[in-house]
Amino acid sequence: MKIYPAPMEGVTGYVFRQVYREMFGGVDGYFTPFLTPAEKRVLRGKERREIDPEFNPVDMTVPQILTDDPDKFLKMCLLLTDLGYTEVNLNAGCPSQTVTGKNRGSGMLKDPAALDRFFDRLFTEKEHYPEEPVRSLRISVKTRLGMEDPEEFRGILPIYNRYPLCEVIIHPRVKKEFYNGTPHMDAFEEAFYNSLHPVCYNGDIWTLEDYERLTERFPTLDRIMIGRGLVADPSLVRRIRGGDPMTIPEYREFSDRLLDGYIESMQNETNAMMRMKEAWLYMGRQFDVTERELKKIYKAKNKAEYLIAREGVLAAGLK
């Protein structure tokens, strides 16, 4: 089984991926959170570090691009191939209003004819691109089922099938659901068996049992992507591969290394703390604590307060 950590803006940036890789690894590739090509410079400073080969294993990292403009997409591809990347991913899943309002992310699924035109232009231009590395770049897509209704995917999948994508990662929810409710497994099943491309499943794998239920239902599924579940329990892939569950000392080391990484990268303790709070939003679920005790982490104003609150959570023990 190929397993990828999911891209999560504000959570699984390069610092997280680096610490995760050093302490756990065991995955088959990493995706960056979405990068949006800007009007003038292709990438802003912060985004550059997401793909800087100094902080990322280029051969294992897939940069994700968020745009509905094929020309901007290709411009970004040129920059990425110059850095050595050989695969990129199109974000067709982000449900945020600010993104879908510009017809990006899951907003690309509003109008299948426009999606078709996007790919037609993208792949036509790519085929004739002057730089060879762009011509041979692999492109995958990470998609939801639609905007309002899972059945919309019946009009979307034939479009994906028409273009030479290397992988279709499906998070079987629609835009209006954000991250609520449960994934539409019947719609996923239909997509899985009708896709001409390799399909990767993504959504609500929190535990080993979730993983086992999924693979029982889809014995031929050979790739999955895990987001929130892997932040909550960074040992989840190790457990899936037959290893031990996460220990308290590992949570302490993991969160220490994350914090140090964020402080070094942001040069600002307050901002680094914000990032830690995002991570604890998920990791906190694993501990036998009340919401009040967890909130002490979210409310910590500096590193000293944070460390005291964190020890309180660790002392409560795992559920």
Ligand SMILES: Cc1cc2nc3c(=O)[nH]c(=O)nc-3n(C[C@H](O)[C@H](O)[C@H](O)COP(=O)(O)O)c2cc1C
């Ligand atoms: C805080 C947050 C940020 C996310 N950022 C991205 C992103 O940048 N690109 C993307 O494709 N998906 C993003 N997602 C969606 C996840 O990659 C994933 O599809 C979703 O969380 C469902 O998988 P899970 O149930 O395993 O978490 C984000 C999700 C969350 C909760």
